Amino acid sequence: MKIIKRKRFRYVLFFLCLPILAFIFPSWTPRIRDESRALLPNSVSTLEQIELGGIKQSVLIRGNDQRNPILLFLHGGPGYSQIAYARQYQRDLEKDFIVVNWDQRGSGKSYHWNLTVEDLQIDNLVEDTLDLTKYLEHKFNQPKIFIVGHSWGSMLATLTVQQFPEHFYAYIGIGQVADAPFGEHLSYQFVLDEARKRNNAEAVKELESIGPPPYKDYSKVTRLEQKWITDFGGAERKSHTQKELLKGILFAPEYTWADGIRMAFGSWLSKNAILPQIQYSNFFKTVPALSVPVYLCMGRYDYITPSEDAYNYYKKLSAPDKQFIWFEESAHFPHFEEMDKFHTLMIAIKEKALVASH
Numbered sequence: 001m002k003i004i005k006r007k008r009f010r011y012v013l014f015f016l017c018l019p020i021l022a023f024i025f026p027s028w029t030p031r032i033r034d035e036s037r038a039l040l041p042n043s044v045s046t047l048e049q050i051e052l053g054g055i056k057q058s059v060l061i062r063g064n065d066q067r068n069p070i071l072l073f074l075h076g077g078p079g080y081s082q083i084a085y086a087r088q089y090q091r092d093l094e095k096d097f098i099v100v101n102w103d104q105r106g107s108g109k110s111y112h113w114n115l116t117v118e119d120l121q122i123d124n125l126v127e128d129t130l131d132l133t134k135y136l137e138h139k140f141n142q143p144k145i146f147i148v149g150h151s152w153g154s155m156l157a158t159l160t161v162q163q164f165p166e167h168f169y170a171y172i173g174i175g176q177v178a179d180a181p182f183g184e185h186l187s188y189q190f191v192l193d194e195a196r197k198r199n200n201a202e203a204v205k206e207l208e209s210i211g212p213p214p215y216k217d218y219s220k221v222t223r224l225e226q227k228w229i230t231d232f233g234g235a236e237r238k239s240h241t242q243k244e245l246l247k248g249i250l251f252a253p254e255y256t257w258a259d260g261i262r263m264a265f266g267s268w269l270s271k272n273a274i275l276p277q278i279q280y281s282n283f284f285k286t287v288p289a290l291s292v293p294v295y296l297c298m299g300r301y302d303y304i305t306p307s308e309d310a311y312n313y314y315k316k317l318s319a320p321d322k323q324f325i326w327f328e329e330s331a332h333f334p335h336f337e338e339m340d341k342f343h344t345l346m347i348a349i350k351e352k353a354l355v356a357s358h
Contacts, residue, residue, distance in 0.1 A: 028253050032064055032094065042066050044098060047254055050135060052128040058083065058109035059132065060254060063098035069146060069169070069350055070136050071097035074129065076151025076175065079270030081108030081263060084248030084255040085241065089336045092343045096350065098140060102132060106273065109259050111266030120273035122159065129160040133167045144169045146350065151175040151305055151332065155278055162287050169353040170293040175305040175332050178313030180281040184213040186306035191225060194232040203228045219275045226304060234303030238329060238337040289318035295349055299330030299337065
């Protein structure tokens with residue numbers, strides 16, 4: 001009984017400390033400067049808290065020129081927010097776009113202690129995405145934006161574009177989820193085969209103990225599976241986002257230590273709220289068509305969201321224009337693992353879309 005009371009006391013103490021830590025170490029984002037360190041006069045660099053769906057949420061907006069088109073990133077996870085570390089991967093993109101990173105409701109800086117599973121229903125997140133899109137269009141006086149969804153974010157972006165296509169020049173899917181049960185089967189088969197190939201007895205034992213999907217305790221079991229996928233190179237090959245995230249929480253100006261505590265709680269809540277909702281998703285059936293151009297960017301070695309699943313979806317998907325782009329040196333984070341290639345691709349997508357819109 002005393003142990004339980006001590007744990008509760010620690011949780012209460014954490015939450016009491018949050019506003020104190022945030023006050024002592026307020027978050028901010030650096031201004032954008034040219035090579036001579038002079039401020040770029042028409043640049044934008046803001047870390048804002050805006051209300052979406054009645055909940056205050058944090059948005060990082062950066063770009064060399066406010067006249068450039070808007071590029072909105074929807075992070076994965078669920079709960080794997082990227083404001084703390086994404087800026088280092090997106091400096092070149094900031095030259096050609098207004099780059100927007102958003103901590104979704106319940107994630108990172110947008111976590112609030114009173115949020116519940118009901119608050120994190122997917123329909124609410126779709127509405128938040130639309131509200132943010134409208135906010136950005138109004139703020140920068142632009143008719144449409146480009147939207148990028150990564151992993152879980154690819155599901156959120158796909159559903160938003162399906163319902164509100166008039167707001168988007170194009171959709172860019174990274175680590176695209178399509179048929180979630182089939183993708184989970186591919187992930188499990190890859191990691192078990194790899195464990196056997198490597199004679200990794202510990203991995204084989206753990207993976208055989210959970211067996212192939214479907215799973216009752218989806219979030220717990222997939223964490224174990226993804227641990228081995230990461231060890232076997234199916235998550236990242238040329239980036240280290242977990243290390244960068246930790247460094248960002250400790251040292252990046254956009255995050256405070258209090259935000260790091262929020263992120264820990266938010267990641268737990270987001271996974272437990274959202275994963276059960278998407279466990280059996282199948283876009284082959286529910287999203288057979290999108291009415292904007294679609295670009296799917298997949299790492300050749302991605303086994304978090306296996307590329308075979310995404311490619312099968314690409315072949316079936318109906319869209320006014322579509323392209324499947326292989327990133328041959330990447331796994332689940334091709335936009336960070338092959339930054340130059342992703343930047344070049346985004347410039348081409350931007351030019352094509354803007355020409356078509358005139």
